Amino acid sequence: MTELDLTVNGKRCHVDVPPMKRLLDVLREELHLTGTKEGCGEGECGACAVLLNGELVNSCLVPALQTNGASICTIEGVSTEGRLHPIQQCFLENGGAQCGICTPGMILATQHLLDKYPNPTLEQIQEGLAGNLCRCTGYMRIFEAVQQAAATNPLAAETT
Amino acid sequence: MPEQTSILGSSPIRKEGRAKVLGAAQYVDDLELPGMWFGATVRSRIARGHIRNISFSPDVDWSQYAVITAADIPGENTIVHLTKDHPCLAVKEVNHPEEPILLLAHPEKAALLAGLRGVEIEYDELPGVFTIEESEAAVENDDEARIIWDGTNYNGTANCFKRYLMYSGDAAETEAGLEQAFENADFIVEGEYHTGAQEQFYIENNGVIAECNKDAAGNITDVCVRGSMQCPYYLVHALTLIFNLPEEKCRVIQTETGGAFGGKEDFPSVIGSHAALLAMKCGHPVKITYDRAEDMAATTKRHPSRTRHRTAVSRDGRLLGGTIDFAIDGGAYSTLSPVVLSRGTIHAPGPYKWPFLRVRAKAMATNLPPHGAFRGFGAPQSLFGLERHMDKIAKTIGLTPEEFRRRNFLATGDCTATGQQLSEPVDMQGLLTRGLREAGYHEKLARFAEENKHSMIKRGVGFATFMHGAGFTGSGERRLNSKVTLQLQPESGNVRILVSSTEFGQGTNTILSQVAAQTLELPYEHIEVQQPDTFIVPNSGPTVASRTAMIIGKLIERVSEQILIALRSSAGLPNSHTASDFKQAAANYIAKGHDPNFSLRYEPVKPVSWDDELYRGDAYPAYAWAVYVAEVAVDLNTYSATVTRFDALQEVGKVMHPVLAKGQVEGGVAQGIGYALYEKCVWKDGRMMNNQMTNYIMPTSADLPPIHVHFEEVPSVHGPGGAKGIGELPMDGPAPAILNAIENATGVAFNTIPLLPEDIFERFTSFTEPAHGGSEEFDPEREGEFLPEVLA
Numbered sequence: 001m002t003e004l005d006l007t008v009n010g011k012r013c014h015v016d017v018p019p020m021k022r023l024l025d026v027l028r029e030e031l032h033l034t035g036t037k038e039g040c041g042e043g044e045c046g047a048c049a050v051l052l053n054g055e056l057v058n059s060c061l062v063p064a065l066q067t068n069g070a071s072i073c074t075i076e077g078v079s080t081e082g083r084l085h086p087i088q089q090c091f092l093e094n095g096g097a098q099c100g101i102c103t104p105g106m107i108l109a110t111q112h113l114l115d116k117y118p119n120p121t122l123e124q125i126q127e128g129l130a131g132n133l134c135r136c137t138g139y140m141r142i143f144e145a146v147q148q149a150a151a152t153n154p155l156a157a158e159t160t
Numbered sequence: 161m162p163e164q165t166s167i168l169g170s171s172p173i174r175k176e177g178r179a180k181v182l183g184a185a186q187y188v189d190d191l192e193l194p195g196m197w198f199g200a201t202v203r204s205r206i207a208r209g210h211i212r213n214i215s216f217s218p219d220v221d222w223s224q225y226a227v228i229t230a231a232d233i234p235g236e237n238t239i240v241h242l243t244k245d246h247p248c249l250a251v252k253e254v255n256h257p258e259e260p261i262l263l264l265a266h267p268e269k270a271a272l273l274a275g276l277r278g279v280e281i282e283y284d285e286l287p288g289v290f291t292i293e294e295s296e297a298a299v300e301n302d303d304e305a306r307i308i309w310d311g312t313n314y315n316g317t318a319n320c321f322k323r324y325l326m327y328s329g330d331a332a333e334t335e336a337g338l339e340q341a342f343e344n345a346d347f348i349v350e351g352e353y354h355t356g357a358q359e360q361f362y363i364e365n366n367g368v369i370a371e372c373n374k375d376a377a378g379n380i381t382d383v384c385v386r387g388s389m390q391c392p393y394y395l396v397h398a399l400t401l402i403f404n405l406p407e408e409k410c411r412v413i414q415t416e417t418g419g420a421f422g423g424k425e426d427f428p429s430v431i432g433s434h435a436a437l438l439a440m441k442c443g444h445p446v447k448i449t450y451d452r453a454e455d456m457a458a459t460t461k462r463h464p465s466r467t468r469h470r471t472a473v474s475r476d477g478r479l480l481g482g483t484i485d486f487a488i489d490g491g492a493y494s495t496l497s498p499v500v501l502s503r504g505t506i507h508a509p510g511p512y513k514w515p516f517l518r519v520r521a522k523a524m525a526t527n528l529p530p531h532g533a534f535r536g537f538g539a540p541q542s543l544f545g546l547e548r549h550m551d552k553i554a555k556t557i558g559l560t561p562e563e564f565r566r567r568n569f570l571a572t573g574d575c576t577a578t579g580q581q582l583s584e585p586v587d588m589q590g591l592l593t594r595g596l597r598e599a600g601y602h603e604k605l606a607r608f609a610e611e612n613k614h615s616m617i618k619r620g621v622g623f624a625t626f627m628h629g630a631g632f633t634g635s636g637e638r639r640l641n642s643k644v645t646l647q648l649q650p651e652s653g654n655v656r657i658l659v660s661s662t663e664f665g666q667g668t669n670t671i672l673s674q675v676a677a678q679t680l681e682l683p684y685e686h687i688e689v690q691q692p693d694t695f696i697v698p699n700s701g702p703t704v705a706s707r708t709a710m711i712i713g714k715l716i717e718r719v720s721e722q723i724l725i726a727l728r729s730s731a732g733l734p735n736s737h738t739a740s741d742f743k744q745a746a747a748n749y750i751a752k753g754h755d756p757n758f759s760l761r762y763e764p765v766k767p768v769s770w771d772d773e774l775y776r777g778d779a780y781p782a783y784a785w786a787v788y789v790a791e792v793a794v795d796l797n798t799y800s801a802t803v804t805r806f807d808a809l810q811e812v813g814k815v816m817h818p819v820l821a822k823g824q825v826e827g828g829v830a831q832g833i834g835y836a837l838y839e840k841c842v843w844k845d846g847r848m849m850n851n852q853m854t855n856y857i858m859p860t861s862a863d864l865p866p867i868h869v870h871f872e873e874v875p876s877v878h879g880p881g882g883a884k885g886i887g888e889l890p891m892d893g894p895a896p897a898i899l900n901a902i903e904n905a906t907g908v909a910f911n912t913i914p915l916l917p918e919d920i921f922e923r924f925t926s927f928t929e930p931a932h933g934g935s936e937e938f939d940p941e942r943e944g945e946f947l948p949e950v951l952a
Contacts (some may be wrong), residue, residue, distance in 0.1 A: 034182020034190035037418070039363040040452040044853035049362055088181040092173055095819040097829065099420025100180030101187065101364040116937030130862040133853070135361050135419050136665045138830030139861040142822050155924030 009077025341481030364418025460532025467545025468921030504538025620905025629780025630885025653743025706885025828890025
């Protein structure tokens with residue numbers, strides 16, 4: 001077992017887990033943050049995507065050992081006291097979420113994308129979300145959600 | 161009038177959307193019950209054979225495990241669909257790879273792997289059949305060793321689950337007419353078209369949690385299964401047989417479902433029964449969730465198919481007569497194959513007038529895991545064949561694909577091939593004109609022809625014209641006898657919808673709420689949706705067959721009207737009311753001792769006449785009509801084909817929720833693009849070899865072109881506010897439109913999907929003729945070649 005200190009959604013957490021336990025399982029089983037989903041367990045679908053020190057990672061591929069001292073943001077950390085983040089609002093309004101199982105990962109991928117490119121082109125959106133599979137939407141509603149989120153993003157306004 | 165009259169046709173926020181974007185929606189794997197154990201399935205490693213011996217490794221402490229074999233099943237060892245051929249657990253023989261044989265449960269999920277490895281099964285292997293052709297050959301050659309399905313108990317024949325023979329009129333007259341048509345035809349065009357299996361690829365795998373309660377004497381009092389599914393009452397039915405319990409002791413609760421597409425129509429009866437048996441054995445709740453590899457290898461897929469066309473055509477481009485032979489691969493058990501075959505059969509003639517038509521259809525048995533429901537349900541298969549064939553005929557006789565179709569379209573008042581008169585307006589001519597215009601088809605046709613001369617990237621455009629019937633086939637809706645309930649909530653003044661129709665992304669909760677809000681003249685926020693729980697909601701039938709919006713929506717509309725009448729006549733609701741008037745009236749109504757529940761059962765809007773024997777009559781209450789146009793680029797350096805733009809125009813009646821409707825079409829088109837160009841199930845001796853997301857390729861956000869969605873709205877009397885079904889339609893058109901576009905781009909006819917770069921490479925670099933001819937074989941000035949007569 002390995003003792004780990006990590007910051008999850010701004011809160012400091014201490015867990016005692018097998019060193020190779022997947023970050024996905026640490027989040028879901030130890031910290032009961034079930035918004036992070038498992039779709040494939042092989043790093044293909046992105047349903048388990050979280051931000052690890054600001055980088056978008058598939059938490060099914062990250063051993064717990066590597067997260068000591070890290071700062072992690074999951075879907076539960078995107079909203080503030082039940083108030084939707086603009087990205088979440090845009091997904092809701094544009095039909096970006098259908099069955100909802102890819103949505104947490106997709107929203108974190110969007111957040112990561114907009115941090116990098118506040119005014120993304122369609123190609124940048126397509127590329128930025130290519131690691132997050134969605135079987136319901138055909139992605140078009142998601143692209144619209146991301147574009148609308150970018151348009152309402154104060155960071156984007158500064159650069160335009 | 162109150163403002164809410166426009167709710168239908170607007171795009172309110174999806175009912176459960178907030179929970180989904182917050183990550184707070186609870187899917188089955190997010191749930192944990194006290195004392196819960198975990199279950200796993202010991203599966204067959206071989207495709208076909210007898211189980212000689214099962215041994216348990218002494219290295220495993222089996223006292224810690226619950227083990228279930230077929231002998232533990234208290235009721236019937238069957239997963240019931242249409243027949244009882246499908247065992248819940250194999251007893252002596254196995255008929256496909258991954259067939260369930262034993263079940264294990266353990267308090268620790270991590271201990272299951274050791275248990276699975278500790279079971280050793282020895283087999284006496286038997287030869288299997290793995291394709292439609294191998295299955296047919298076994299019958300033709302009287303190869304008894306490869307007759308894998310006797311069929312005599314189920315009104316079938318050797319290796320064949322089901323056959324249909326459908327004529328466009330009286331059988332004898334049609335046969336005579338066909339003979340005449342082929343004799344007089346200026347052209348006879350033949351073709352053979354193949355489609356592969358397709359994985360539904362919901363991102364949430366199949367999963368359930370089961371509980372089983374017993375009385376002091378150890379008798380089972382009730383079972384409860386909750387999980388990811390489309391059809392809670394299907395699972396109730398399965399449990400009643402497995403446990404020999406009445407329906408009122410079998411409870412099923414649908415949890416938030418992370419995609420389904422048909423893949424959670426019939427399969428939850430399997431995994432749900434398994435988990436319930438383990439719960440019975442260990443006395444704890446048991447969760448079974450498949451991982452991706454198990455889900456892909458062991459659960460149902462779209463049926464592979466073969467369609468053979470032989471068509472008599474006049475010089476001026478009129479269809480004179482045709483025969484269609486349609487075959488699907490059902491896998492090892494019949495499951496839903498007869499119904500999939502039925503929908504494929506009825507859709508095989510497409511939106512065209514056939515003076516004389518015969519469709520022969522069959523579902524063959526093979527030693528693959530059973531194929532099952534997948535969006536479109538047989539129609540994408542037969543329509544692929546038809547729409548490729550229509551392009552082939554056009555090319556053969558020297559007309560454009562557009563003009564040839566225009567000369568044969570069904571129109572208002574015409575009869576379909578089943579003899580159904582189209583009494584509601586149908587305008588395929590207008591749809592085609594608009595669809596081609598939206599896509600810029602004619603301009604691109606000319607421009608690409610010019611540009612392609614000087615480029616290794618060949619671009620092309622193609623289209624498909626088609627329809628999809630909404631609701632159960634023929635008398636199916638009457639047999640289902642669906643019931644819906646609306647419940648007045650006096651405290652809040654809200655109205656709650658109680659139906660077994662499930663939400664799995666397509667928008668059931670939202671559109672049914674819109675219908676209720678619209679009809680009850682209440683704000684959308686005042687409509688609640690009960691989570692489907694068979695102890696609470698009535699049986700409104702399965703959530704399949706593009707039926708929910710039209711059939712269940714119409715029931716909601718009608719029962720809402722009844723509520724208004726009741727509240728106006730006996731609770732003082734004014735003729736034009738506010739939400740607070742409604743709340744007051746509901747409270748009055750209940751205070752008078754009336755039942756707050758209003759229920760209604762299905763009644764056809766118009767009389768339905770359907771003959772199950774002759775396959776004649778009103779096949780579906782209503783059809784959605786569509787024109788899909790694909791633009792492609794085929795790179796002759798890499799031999800990859802990509803779709804560069806897609807236009808989807810459809811007439812689906814009233815569009816209830818434009819954002820959801822667009823989402824349905826875009827998602828369906830994306831799946832159709834995957835079906836055509838990316839998604840290949842690789843089989844070896846009946847086992848799926850690429851059961852991983854890494855090597856079964858579905859389109860990502862970077863692979864898809866802009867998808868432009870267009871609607872024509874022609875209200876239908878069959879659905880609420882004029883709506884028809886939309887869910888399956890978008891799966892039907894993309895594959896043939898794309899392959900038609902590829903032929904336009906390259907001049908080469910490909911008639912098998914999926915079409916991968918290696919297939920294109922092989923065709924362009926090989927000197928051998930393709931197995932099944934493409935239209936480039938035909939000189940438009942002469943008659944088409946004749947294939948050997950297709951076997952019955």
